[in-house]
Amino acid sequence: MSVPATMKAARLHEIGKPLVIDTIETPHPLHGDVLIRVRACGIVPNLVNVLHHYPKVAAHLPLPPLPAIFGLDPTGEVVAIGTGVDGVHAGDRVYVNPGRSCGTCRHCWSGDPIACESYTFNGYFGFSHLSKKLFERYPYGGLGEYMTAPASALVKLPECVSFNQAARFGYIGTAYSGLRKAKVSPGSSVLINGGSGTLGVCAVISALALGASRIFATGRNRGLLASVQAIAPGRVAVFSLDDGNFFDWIKTRTSGQGVDVAMDCLGPGASHIAFTEGLRSVRRGGHLVDVGAVSGDVSINIGNMMVRNMTLIASLWFTTEEGRHLAALADTGQLKLAVFEDVSFALKDVNEALARLDSRRGGFSNFVINP
Ligand SMILES: [Zn+2]
Numbered sequence: 001m002s003v004p005a006t007m008k009a010a011r012l013h014e015i016g017k018p019l020v021i022d023t024i025e026t027p028h029p030l031h032g033d034v035l036i037r038v039r040a041c042g043i044v045p046n047l048v049n050v051l052h053h054y055p056k057v058a059a060h061l062p063l064p065p066l067p068a069i070f071g072l073d074p075t076g077e078v079v080a081i082g083t084g085v086d087g088v089h090a091g092d093r094v095y096v097n098p099g100r101s102c103g104t105c106r107h108c109w110s111g112d113p114i115a116c117e118s119y120t121f122n123g124y125f126g127f128s129h130l131s132k133k134l135f136e137r138y139p140y141g142g143l144g145e146y147m148t149a150p151a152s153a154l155v156k157l158p159e160c161v162s163f164n165q166a167a168r169f170g171y172i173g174t175a176y177s178g179l180r181k182a183k184v185s186p187g188s189s190v191l192i193n194g195g196s197g198t199l200g201v202c203a204v205i206s207a208l209a210l211g212a213s214r215i216f217a218t219g220r221n222r223g224l225l226a227s228v229q230a231i232a233p234g235r236v237a238v239f240s241l242d243d244g245n246f247f248d249w250i251k252t253r254t255s256g257q258g259v260d261v262a263m264d265c266l267g268p269g270a271s272h273i274a275f276t277e278g279l280r281s282v283r284r285g286g287h288l289v290d291v292g293a294v295s296g297d298v299s300i301n302i303g304n305m306m307v308r309n310m311t312l313i314a315s316l317w318f319t320t321e322e323g324r325h326l327a328a329l330a331d332t333g334q335l336k337l338a339v340f341e342d343v344s345f346a347l348k349d350v351n352e353a354l355a356r357l358d359s360r361r362g363g364f365s366n367f368v369i370n371p
Pocket of ligand 1: 101102103104105106107108113116117118
């Protein structure tokens, strides 16, 4: 495929202002990198927050220098390959894990790049001042026609997974990694708080793919909860928080013991009540995982957790290897990507897409940009 000298990209020039479609030079892949023709890029609800408010409300999470190309979850085709890259070919269909790390610290060497002090979300935000270098090396997010990425960040997609579906891998991987850390396996019982939301629906299909036999999903909207139950009616039960607290509901369905794992998918701003009810609903020796970032200090009786031999896990994102698990599970039909309803936009309509995010049908809508 011939690569044009210039490309279109949506760039943020000023915090809080609309993205601007600019024509810029198409990049060349550096050593160890590939060039990708972006076909889809997922946009998550928090992107609006990042573009409008992060420098004020999350100053510890630095943005790339402006003007910047955002876009966290890109998918596309490999079109050019830099030096020092083996095993990747032009035409490969891929998801690009946006997690970037230094590649030379002990965490990177030991296969735990998320622990790297330089860890950075390409096309989104970083986690410390060390992200500056990685933003310089990888300034291209998914909201452009082309982007560069390290070959080590690529997840090859099977034919049965569309570019739009794979653009959802970010939140699916986040839920999947958290459930793996909590040792969810065939036969497990799992409570998912916020089960009808963007992260929650991903957690439900991930728990199903890992073999959980019983999934208890909580939320508010009864219509959305009915759709969550319909994903696997024999294995998924739902509870509306409008009906009160769910502790007794869980206990009566788990012989009084509680669930093996509770996963909290509620985002910042959610009440702490569901989180602490989730903790109460975990059995002796079980695990509570947070992937939604409930904000502020949460009251936890750590002594009680100790005598019950329980584990609390806060889990960020997922590794590229876990992304490869998702591709394999989708290929065999265990990961049910068909639950998502694509809502797709051309690159020129990216601001309209961002404005319409509030109209999504809970976690079922899959908002994507097709550059
Ligand atoms: Zn590192």
